[in-house]
Each structure stands twice: as structure tokens, then as C-alpha cells.
Amino acid sequence: MNLAHSHKARWRLFAMVAALAVAPSAIPASASVRLPAHSPECARWAAARLGTALKSAGISPQAAEIRVVFAADVTDPKLGDLSRRAQSFSTETTGTKVTLDAGGWLGAVYGLDHLIDVVQAARHGASWAEIARHVGNVSRSPFVPIRADNMFLHLVPSNLENIAMWSAYIDMLARNRYDLLDLHGGYDLQTTSFPNLLPLLVHVDAYPQVGNPQIEARNLAALKAIVAYARSRGLRVSLMNYSANNGFGGGPAKDRSVTGVPPDHLADYTTQAVARLVEEIPDLYMIGFRIGESSRPVGFYQEVYPRALALAGRRDLPLYTRTWKTTREGIEQLARGSPAGLAIEIKYNGEQLGLPYQALQGEQYGSYSYQSYLDLPAPYQILWQVRANGTHRFWAWENTAFIRRAVRTFTLGHALGFTLESPMAYFRADPAAYYPSSRDQKIYRWIWEKWWMWFYAWGRLSYNPDLPDSAIVRAFTRHYGSSGPAIYLAMQTAGEIVPFALARGLPATG
DSSP states (O other): OOHHHHHHHHHHHHHHHHHHHHSOOOOOOOTTEEOOTTOOHHHHHHHHHHHHHHHHTTOOGGGOEEEEEEOSOOOOTTTGGGSTGGGOEEEEEETTEEEEEESSHHHHHHHHHHHHHHHHHSOTTOOHHHHHHHHOSOEEOOSSSEEEEEEEEEBTTBOTTOHHHHHHHHHHHHHTTOOEEEEEEEEBTTTTBOOOSHHHHOOOTTOTTSSOHHHHHHHHHHHHHHHHHHHHTTOEEEEEEOOOSSOOOSSOGGGTTOOOOOGGGHHHHHHHHHHHHHHHOTTOSEEEEOOTTSSSOHHHHHHHHHHHHHHHTOTTSOEEEEOTTOOHHHHHHHHHTOTTOEEEEEESBTBSOOSSSOOOOSGGGGGGSOTTTTOSSOSSEEEEEEOOOGGGGTSOOOOHHHHHHHHTTTTTTTOOEEEEEOTTTTSOSOGGGTOSSHHHHTSOSSGGGGGHHHHHHHHHHHHOTTOOHHHHHHHHHHHHGGGHHHHHHHHHHHTTHHHHHHHHHSOTTO
């Protein structure tokens, strides 16, 4: 076998291994739950977790009588399976029989999660008959249909291939009722720059000198695996490329600005690369780009992306972008050229969360404000981009009243919801990057576990802002044991410090 064939075989093998590492596993439905035939993986995963919760409560799963029913038609032409209807559920209890009527496959997951909550809240030793009475007849629908976690794809060092981390991270997001993994990038921590993702993910035959085929194959296989695993847990994935310039990262600093694409061919290269990307990953929920600071004007994207989707036969795929350093006029031009619609991410409060409402208003704040984007009519849909990184990554905090108030503002401007920047969006997941002591490094497998209460509160409260404090206290008790209630109270006080400092002591530009 020659060297070229050897490389191809090796990367085909990597793609297979990566896909198998995160492919939807054959999770049998728990004996306690009757699911319809051909139920999606995420529903079977939730049913299995409910079976585990019953066993932990001392109840035989076979004693429970739970039936899941799906609505016949759950398709929303604008949002697909992230519509409110598809995420809704209701329960009906008759004696010891519980029927869960789900609007869609996510509604089934959240309904089964609700039953898990009831089981975990029951007194130790309670019978299934008692638990069924507590389930009762309830109806739930998400407060906002899109609840996104905003993570970045890192280049140096790469986080794309960390399959174990992504699997655990997606499981955590799914349990906390996020429904979209909003991936932005690429990001190079060494230079704090945002190199072009396309030459790192796909190979364009017409431009053989661009990128490294081995790196492209490896990264594309990993991204495919992440998207597939997310789908198996009920999450969709969107991808926003921050740069359109010739830099592509991934090698020595002196090589990062060279791709071999002449400036007058950049639109053609980008068109073909985007078309190839959406062909390779058909399950993407949205494909996007950053205009401000991307090195190209809005007209570039207006020309390239609709043409790329048409070339790929994917005119059904929505586009999305940010309003940072662009204009409403340009955004409207993009919206008119996007057959499947356009979503825009508006900064919630500049670079830092600070206050639990959209406080930065007026021309003096420029793109840190929502400007005129809330004015109707509008040919686009809104997602509030909550920039919540900053010092939050060092100080774990959760303040229920703050978060409850903030999520209620996510409908402003008829918004679809929000995308919340993770506390470690720009940083490594490895605890060794944070703690010099090997003993301290063993506390967390992944550093985001430190902020478990942050993810829990934002996710659960944005699905149901009326979730009682007692439910969050129980989560603290499950995590910390008998000290949970006291830690929760301490966290509520400590959780006021960072937002207070950001709201009163830092400039809007952060």
C-alpha cells in the first residue's frame, strides 16, 4: 500500500472509530415504560434513566405502569422538532397507571424527566402507587422553544477529538433541558484569534492546495460524531464560522495566514466549502457566519451562503448570524436571500451578563445594544446571545432569583430563546489547565462539572420559570448530600457578587 492509500485508510478507520465511540447505542426501553415502536434513541435513553431512578428508590421498574404516546404530527415548518409543541407533554394518572402524552420526541424526554423528578422527590420507601398519585395530571410546555448552550470549537489545542468530553457534556445538557448545542469558532487560545473553520473541516477538490486532507478528515469525522451523539440525546447542533479570511489555524503561527486562495477566488472557495460541509453533515440545525470582524462585508455572505445551500440541494437549512458590528439593513438583505429563514444572535448585555434584563439600550452602546432589531415587522427571528464568560469561569455561582428573572426576558422581541455562553467556552475542559495539584485535578473529570448548578438552573428554569426553589434545593441535596440545603443558601448569597460587580464596576465593553 502506498503512502497516500495508507493515509486514506487510516483516516477512514479514525472516522469509523469516532462514529462508533459516540454512535447511538442500543438502549433498551426500561420495563417500567411502554414506548411506541421505533421510538427515537433519546426517548429510550430517558426511559432507561427512569428505570434507574425507580431502582434507586427501591421500586421494581416492573411495578410501574407508564405508557408514552406520541402525537401523530409534530412538524413545525419554521422550527422543525424544536417547536414548543414538539417539546410539550402532559400526564394523566388513573390509579397506578400513568399515561404520558408527548407532543414530540423531546416532549417524551422531558415528560420522562418529570417522572424522574417525582420519583427522586418521593419519600424513601414510597410505593409506586404513592408516586403515581404525586404524578397526577400536569401539562408542560417550554417557556422558550430554543435553549442553546454556546460552546467554541478550539484549535490549539483542539477539543474536537475529545469524544469522551463531548459525550458527557451533551448528556449533561440533555438532562438539563437544553435543546441546541450552538458551536462557534474556530478559536485559537494561543493567539486569542478566530481562524477560518472551513479549511480545517472540508476539502475542496478545486482548491487542492488549501488545508491538510488528513486534518480535515479527522476533524470532520469528529464533528459528525458530535452531531450524531447530540441527536441521540435530543439536542440539535448549529455551527457558526467566525472568519472568512485566508487564515485557517492548526499549524505553526507563521503558517496560519496562508491557504493559497487568491482574494478574488475567496467567494468561490467559501461557496464550495460550505456546500461540501452541509452535504457531509445533513443533520445541522443551522449554518452560520459572523459578519463583524470576519474580514468580509455583508454582501459577501449574501452572495456565498444562499448559493452554497442551493449547490448542496439544502435550501431547507436556515442561516444564522450575529448583529455585532453590522447593520439592520444588511441583516434584512441576508434574510430576503435565505429561503429557509434567518436567525440573528443579539448580545444580551454586551460582553458580560451583569443584569437580568436587557440593560444596554441606545446608540451610545452601538452593537452592544439591541439597536433597532426589535422593531416590527422583521424578516428574521431573534436569539439572545448571553455573553456570560468573563470572571464567571473562576467563580462558580448560581442565583435562582437572578436566573429566573433573566429567562423571563428571553421572549423580548418575539425571540425564539437564547444561546448561553458556557463558563468554559474559551478554555480547556481538562482540570489540569486550572489546578497545579494532582490531588485537586481529581475532583472533576471535566472542569465544567464545577458549574453543574449553573447549567442546571439556566436549563431547567428556561424550560419552566415557575420551577419551585425546592426542586433546585433537592438537586443540591442529591449532589452534596445532607449539606445540600445549606450550600444552596450560601450559593444564593455568593451568587449575587459576580453580577453585581459586572453591572456596576465594569465598562460595557468588558
